[in-house]
Amino acid sequence: MMTLKAIELNGFKSFGKKSTVSFTTPTTCVVGPNGSGKSNIVESIRFVLGEQSMKSLRGKGGVDLIFKGSKALSHSSRAQVLITFDNSKKIFSFTNSGLGVSLDYDEVVIGREVFPDGVNKYTINNTEVRLKDVVDLLASVNIGSSGHHIISQGEADRVLNASNKDRRAMIEDALGLKVYQYRIRESERKLEKTHINMKEVQALRREIAPHLAFLKKQVQIVEKAREMRDELRGFYKDYLSKESSYIKTEGKRLGDVRHTLEKQSRSLEERISELKSTKEEPQASKHSSAIKTHESELGILRTKKDELSRTLGRLEGTIDGFDREFARASKTKGKVITEGEWRSVVDALDREIDKALESENISEIATILKNMKSRLQTLSRDVETSVEEIDENIKEEYSRVKIARDGVLADMEAIGHNEKQILAQIDELRSDERAVEASLRESERNLYELMREKNEVESSIHSLVFEEDKLNMIKNSFEMELQEASVLIGQDVLSYKNAEVTGEVVRSAQDDLRKKIERIKIKLEDMGSPNSSEMLKEYQDTEERDQFLAKESEDLKQGIDSLKVLIQDLKETLDTEFKTGVSKINKQFQEFFSLMFGGGSAFLSVVMDHKKSRKTDEDIEEEESEAGETELGFERGIEINVTLPQKKVKDLHMLSGGERSLTSIALLFAMSQVNPPPFLVLDETDAALDEANSRKYGNMLDNLSKYSQLVVVTHNRETMSRAQVLYGVTMDASGASKLLSIRLEDASAYAK
Ligand code: ATP
Numbered sequence: 001m002m003t004l005k006a007i008e009l010n011g012f013k014s015f016g017k018k019s020t021v022s023f024t025t026p027t028t029c030v031v032g033p034n035g036s037g038k039s040n041i042v043e044s045i046r047f048v049l050g051e052q053s054m055k056s057l058r059g060k061g062g063v064d065l066i067f068k069g070s071k072a073l074s075h076s077s078r079a080q081v082l083i084t085f086d087n088s089k090k091i092f093s094f095t096n097s098g099l100g101v102s103l104d105y106d107e108v109v110i111g112r113e114v115f116p117d118g119v120n121k122y123t124i125n126n127t128e129v130r131l132k133d134v135v136d137l138l139a140s141v142n143i144g145s146s147g148h149h150i151i152s153q154g155e156a157d158r159v160l161n162a163s164n165k166d167r168r169a170m171i172e173d174a175l176g177l178k179v180y181q182y183r184i185r186e187s188e189r190k191l192e193k194t195h196i197n198m199k200e201v202q203a204l205r206r207e208i209a210p211h212l213a214f215l216k217k218q219v220q221i222v223e224k225a226r227e228m229r230d231e232l233r234g235f236y237k238d239y240l241s242k243e244s245s246y247i248k249t250e251g252k253r254l255g256d257v258r259h260t261l262e263k264q265s266r267s268l269e270e271r272i273s274e275l276k277s278t279k280e281e282p283q284a285s286k287h288s289s290a291i292k293t294h295e296s297e298l299g300i301l302r303t304k305k306d307e308l309s310r311t312l313g314r315l316e317g318t319i320d321g322f323d324r325e326f327a328r329a330s331k332t333k334g335k336v337i338t339e340g341e342w343r344s345v346v347d348a349l350d351r352e353i354d355k356a357l358e359s360e361n362i363s364e365i366a367t368i369l370k371n372m373k374s375r376l377q378t379l380s381r382d383v384e385t386s387v388e389e390i391d392e393n394i395k396e397e398y399s400r401v402k403i404a405r406d407g408v409l410a411d412m413e414a415i416g417h418n419e420k421q422i423l424a425q426i427d428e429l430r431s432d433e434r435a436v437e438a439s440l441r442e443s444e445r446n447l448y449e450l451m452r453e454k455n456e457v458e459s460s461i462h463s464l465v466f467e468e469d470k471l472n473m474i475k476n477s478f479e480m481e482l483q484e485a486s487v488l489i490g491q492d493v494l495s496y497k498n499a500e501v502t503g504e505v506v507r508s509a510q511d512d513l514r515k516k517i518e519r520i521k522i523k524l525e526d527m528g529s530p531n532s533s534e535m536l537k538e539y540q541d542t543e544e545r546d547q548f549l550a551k552e553s554e555d556l557k558q559g560i561d562s563l564k565v566l567i568q569d570l571k572e573t574l575d576t577e578f579k580t581g582v583s584k585i586n587k588q589f590q591e592f593f594s595l596m597f598g599g600g601s602a603f604l605s606v607v608m609d610h611k612k613s614r615k616t617d618e619d620i621e622e623e624e625s626e627a628g629e630t631e632l633g634f635e636r637g638i639e640i641n642v643t644l645p646q647k648k649v650k651d652l653h654m655l656s657g658g659e660r661s662l663t664s665i666a667l668l669f670a671m672s673q674v675n676p677p678p679f680l681v682l683d684e685t686d687a688a689l690d691e692a693n694s695r696k697y698g699n700m701l702d703n704l705s706k707y708s709q710l711v712v713v714t715h716n717r718e719t720m721s722r723a724q725v726l727y728g729v730t731m732d733a734s735g736a737s738k739l740l741s742i743r744l745e746d747a748s749a750y751a752k
Contacts, residue, residue, distance in 0.1 A: 003086050003679060005022065005084040006022045006023060007048070007081065008080075009044050009081055010081070011066055011080060012044050012079040012081050013037065014037035014067065014737040016075075017736060019737070026724065027705045027723040027724060028726075028727065029714055029720050029727070030713045031715070032729035032730055036731045037737030041713070042150060042152060043057050043058065045083065045711070046150055047114075048111065048112045049143060050135055052131075061118050065114050078116075080112070081111070084108070084109050085107065085110075085678070087105060087108045088106045093137075094136050095139065103125070108125060108137070110134055112134075122134050135182075142675060144178040149677040149681065150681040151683060158664070159668060160660055164635075168636060171582065171585065174675055175578065175582075175675050177577055177581065180574040184567055184570045184574065187563050190563055191563040191564065194556050194559050198553060198557065198560065201553045208545065209546075211542060212542050221527050225527050225532070228523060236489060236493060238513060239481075239514060239517060240485065243474070243510060245505055246510070247471065249505070254471060261460050265457045265461065268453055269454065272450045275443055287429050287432055287433035291426050294429065298426070302419070304415055305412060315401055319401055319402060349372075353373050371400070372401070579606070584674045585670050589603060590602055591670070592670050593663065595666075596693070599646075600645040602642045604639065604640060604641070606639075607639045608635070609634065609637045640652060640667065642663055658688045658693060661693075665700065676707035677708050679710070682710065684714060684715065685712075687716075698718045698719055701719065702722055
């Protein structure tokens, strides 16, 4: 079971030249004079296994590990160490996979280089890796970082000097519990990281929450606005279709009305002008002048008639006078009238005839009267001679007067007839005149009536203009509304054209509808007009992101929970394993101890120590999460209890150097026995032992080498005798270490 195969040093400390130590036997001793470079080999093993403490490597920086050169040899540019393990049984593995390093080989070669500037380079099978990969890989073969498997010079009793806490770590390491520790730490780191992630996620959610809320509100507004726009669309369709229909119908109606009214107006105008032109003004005056002519004719006739009437009176008076004379004469027939009587008659006649003659008007009468006078003159002359004769003359005169009177009467009748005719004509004219006047009045009435009608028509036209203006206003506001609507609801607005409008459009209903539209418009304006598609997209994105974060948060919470469970499980396992391990070590420890000391007792106990100093809460919390911490302010440690045979001394500090060495060797070996590491390096651990104890030590080495390969640096001959191969280290004048392998027989010879 040779796991450790070889170590190759190149430029490491005193090894200026490439040197290889092969480990082909269970126990390999490295021997040589002081200062030859033996411990440098042990350190090279520490180095290549990932030791980070420069103190453990006896240096201050990387440059101290590099061969500084000598008179004969120039210094190295870097220190390199390669360690080769057997992996034919595939014992190596990684805790975290996926490093891209194949372990599917029979050998595993781990390499480390350090450069003067302190930069380190790690390799596994020639592939560059990180330190943690090396640590991880070694943990799989129970080679921990506590270095319990490498006991350096002067460090033999390190396990005794260590604090309880450090000792616990060593034991955990030896028990191969580092894997758990490592896993716990990894899990805790993960937990911490998860917590941080969780906080980040929560912070992100908190960060986007107000924006999300804002967006949600905006989206609600957008949705509300869309609903309102839908409502508006409906209202608009209704309103605009009705309005358009109204405008059409009303326009047609007003057009018809205008046409009718204008026609009426024209016809009235025509009739009025016609009426005005036919109205005859002179008709009436024609009648009245004709009447006047007739009336003056009538006046003349009447004067004539008066004249005749007077003449008639006189003639009848004359006739009466004659009649009286005739009556008197008949009474006195045969008597002769005196001259006096006669004279008076003649004189009376004469006067009357004179009077008649004075009238100038009727020439005919005058003629007659002249004749009468002349006869009367004749008569008066005859009277003187014969009364009989006179009587005859008067009779003649009498009948002439009578004839004259009849002529006058006939004339008067003719005049009366004439008068009647004229009066009838006047009557006719008057009635004509009245008729004309009546018709004039009638046509005037008609004119007035027409004018009134025309006025009415004009006022109707006036009201029509008013209505037309109103319709124009409606048209304008319709156009404006249409434009506004197209801005608000887009091309959909034109759908009003397809809407069917039945029945009459009621203006008040339209006004109500318009009011509703206005109200919605105001509301929409108040809402503002967030870019809906962008807003929605952003809201969806943000919402998705929030959902994602919520999911993430939930996942992280679950991660935290399961990590906590895992850590708890690991801690419990670690605890159990640790306890079992400690009791196993105790068994071996007791055995080795009594073997070394020929009795006595030795055991480890788990103790709870107070922490050395109070730290901040954060530190405590951090440390508490470490395995091995059970209570606040306490830490678990391992105490060594020994009782030497026949001695009462129990305190480790009171042991002698040799006793300390033996105790620690017993413990170290016990630890190695329980969970054997692939190899153990012991650097002059036996320095303090006397001969008898050296033998016991040698026996234990023999025993131990069955489980672990041993690399022993020693000056002790007894120890050397237990090895199968000896490596001699020398340092010649060149100032660099040199190696030479010595066979066992030679070794024995050298030892003697
Ligand atoms: P001892 O038996 O006394 O313990 P040793 O064989 O263990 O001695 P080491 O301690 O391994 O000796 O070697 C020490 C030697 O290595 C010293 O001589 C020291 O000068 C040399 N050395 C240490 N570091 C370097 C270096 N960087 N370059 C060259 N030589 C070095």
